[in-house]
Amino acid sequence: MxxxxxxxxxxxxxxxxxxxxxxxxxxxxxxxxxxxxxxxxxxxxxxxxxxxxxxxxxxxxxxxxxxxxxxxxxxxxxxxxxxxxxxxxxxxxxxxxxxxxxxxxxxxxxxxxxxxxxxxLEIKPRFKVEIGEEAIREAVLAEPSLIEDGFKPISIEKPVEVGFIDLYGLDRDGRLVIVELKRVKADVEAVEQLKTYMDSLTDSYGSVRGILAAPSITYKAYMKLKEFGLEYRKIDIAKCISILTSRRRQQRKLGEYYGDKS
Amino acid sequence: MxxxxxxxxxxxxxxxxxxxxxxxxxxxxxxxxxxxxxxxxxxxxxxxxxxxxxxxxxxxxxxxxxxxxxxxxxxxxxxxxxxxxxxxxxxxxxxxxxxxxxxxxxxxxxxxxxxxxxxxLEIKPRFKVEIGEEAIREAVLAEPSLIEDGFKPISIEKPVEVGFIDLYGLDRDGRLVIVELKRVKADVEAVEQLKTYMDSLTDSYGSVRGILAAPSITYKAYMKLKEFGLEYRKIDIAKCISILTSRRRQQRKLGEYYGDKS
DNA sequence: GCCTAGGTCCCGTTT
DNA sequence: AAACGGGGCCTAGGC
Known part of the structure; x- marks a missing residue:
């Protein structure tokens, strides 16, 4: 054989x-x-x-x-x-x-x-593409109005004492906004995570807005969110994907134009 | 074939x-x-x-x-x-x-x-045994000194507003003790969970002790624990297992004695 | 090595 | 059916 x-x-x-x-x-x-x-x-x-x-x-x-x-x-x-x-x-x-x-x-x-x-089985890994939380972040950076009109992202993954903030920026009035992104329905844990980030920042920055951005949210999580004075923003995953695919298509064209084969 | x-x-x-x-x-x-x-x-x-x-x-x-x-x-x-x-x-x-x-x-x-x-492949499920958080709780209930000498468990899974407490009881001085059990190395999240339970109880009960019981704990988690004034107790999983097996052997004997075939 | 965060988590249990 | 918690989670990326 x-x-x-x-x-x-x-x-x-x-x-x-x-x-x-x-x-x-x-x-x-x-x-x-x-x-x-x-x-x-x-x-x-x-x-x-x-x-x-x-x-x-x-x-x-x-x-x-x-x-x-x-x-x-x-x-x-x-x-x-x-x-x-x-x-x-x-x-x-x-x-x-x-x-x-x-x-x-x-x-x-x-x-x-x-x-x-x-x-x-060959061990050499083959190419794999995926849409994950990282991709949603990309989409929001490309199209910040997904969060709200006038939102200006400053940076991603700001390290705070307690971990990493998904995304933050300024709203149209110049206030600091902390954004917690979820690819799936947000639960209580997501709210608590955002709250933790908020707490660790309000000490040093004063008034900060906190936005939980997800395709949907559980009832309990929403109650807790309101209790903490945080905000919920519905994210359309399909829209994120279409933004990314069109953006990646453009990048590919650019790459070809410049002869970039990486 | x-x-x-x-x-x-x-x-x-x-x-x-x-x-x-x-x-x-x-x-x-x-x-x-x-x-x-x-x-x-x-x-x-x-x-x-x-x-x-x-x-x-x-x-x-x-x-x-x-x-x-x-x-x-x-x-x-x-x-x-x-x-x-x-x-x-x-x-x-x-x-x-x-x-x-x-x-x-x-x-x-x-x-x-x-x-x-x-x-x-036959689909019929077969017997399966595991040591999980539940089993550790059993072991601690059977042998409360695993937490500390003089510890007296009162009940398990007391519902509080925020969730379920793994285990609670009284210490030798009669003070209320909240125990958070972890089967694996305790992380910051475990500490925060214990803290949350503590907060929801100190309002109504006054002075309460909080103990995080786990086989080990991460450095950051330990720092946070101390910051919150909580305590860490190392749990020997092997000891839990031996307590359980001897206990189950006894139960089996009892069951046979009473003709219990369940 | 340890630790952190994400997952098409999976999966059992409860509501 | 949705939600919640646990897992020997596993895995990838940092440090």
Missing amino acids: NPDMASAFVNPRFEDVVELFRRSLAEGMVMILVGECSVEYKGRGVASLESGSRIVIAKPDGSLLIHAATSVEPVNWQPPGSKLEIRIEDDNLVLSSTRKAPYENVIARFISLSLVAVCK | NPDMASAFVNPRFEDVVELFRRSLAEGMVMILVGECSVEYKGRGVASLESGSRIVIAKPDGSLLIHAATSVEPVNWQPPGSKLEIRIEDDNLVLSSTRKAPYENVIARFISLSLVAVCK
Whole structure:
């Protein structure tokens, strides 16, 4: 079988899996196991899973994933940098993945295997684009009226004692405005975060306005916001995206014009 | 091939995969694909991934996972309840997973496939044990000296205006003690949470002690704690676990004695 | 290494 | 269905 491609074996013998592991994982391949296993975890917490049918994926970076039939989240896992060992013990195929600092160990005990597969995945990361909070900030900087007419952003990510302010600037009357941006519905925590920033600034700056900018806000959060004398500004995410895409299109044109290939 | 077990095909034809999908996913099976694909996501955000070698897992609950060679987290995914469609388009194998409310869609376009596998995983959930914040609370209730000698817990989860207090009680001098429990290293947020609870109680109760109980605490959090006049108490998680296991062993014995099979 | 902030967080539980 | 809290959150970026 072409070693650059995948190999797969149905109902493999445990001995063959151990052998396959030695030959493939060392070569930076991914190994996929399907079968009945129990799982024990010890480390930051403890967890113990009775035997059940699961998919186990061992990646070349040391990540280990144990998935059941449902859910996006693995029922158990081990982070990158962990070291995997495979052995046969009491007629079971035992995978033991360990990392130190903090010490963590996962042991999966297979009583039966219906499938093992190995395959090579290129590690080189590919290009990825995303719209996140950072992108919304970009959009507001490009179009400050998204916050309010006359708003002039001064800088982003001003460090204050307690953390980082998303965005701040001056309103049309020259008053300092602190803006907390949220990509999703704002909750009480977002309000408290803004309040904390406000408190740490009013000491030194006197009157400051605080604006929570988000696509929506929970009822409790809105009540708390009013109680604190802060303001809510609805942000249209779709508008942010269209602002960004048109802006990025222009930048690309500029880049091409100047021969910028970065 | 036994339909209850796994089937796997190396370098499958796209047509066969479409056929396999129709026969297996309907039967509550999991499908695993390995190959070169690009990914587009639109929904709560936007993301776009250049073509690269990836593992795609489609679960019977509608979850879709797209994994690359590294990391525990999928590079892209779709939550349970999504609906998967597979078709051939422009000589590519196209997976499209959609959910509504909120609308989200992931499209994976395979230009090549090195492996496809299907397997049946029982869905029935199995027993799972964990040490969480709740378990630590149990341990402290069983052994209050974990907080300090002479500490007497009164009740748990006292509702206050701002939320729930993890634990409270009286110290040896009869003073009210509010305890904030953390399973992991306590950060500034934990301190602020405790402070918030303190504030909402000192109004009505006068002098109250506040204790942050955690296995460790960040430097900044400790500074803030001192600033607020609160106290830190180191919790030994291992000790909590041993207290719980011995306690649960006793309970099991009691249960057996009374014929309790729950 | 520790710490901070964000996430298409996911997920269970409560309202 | 929305909201809230917890997580072995994970991961990326600073320092």
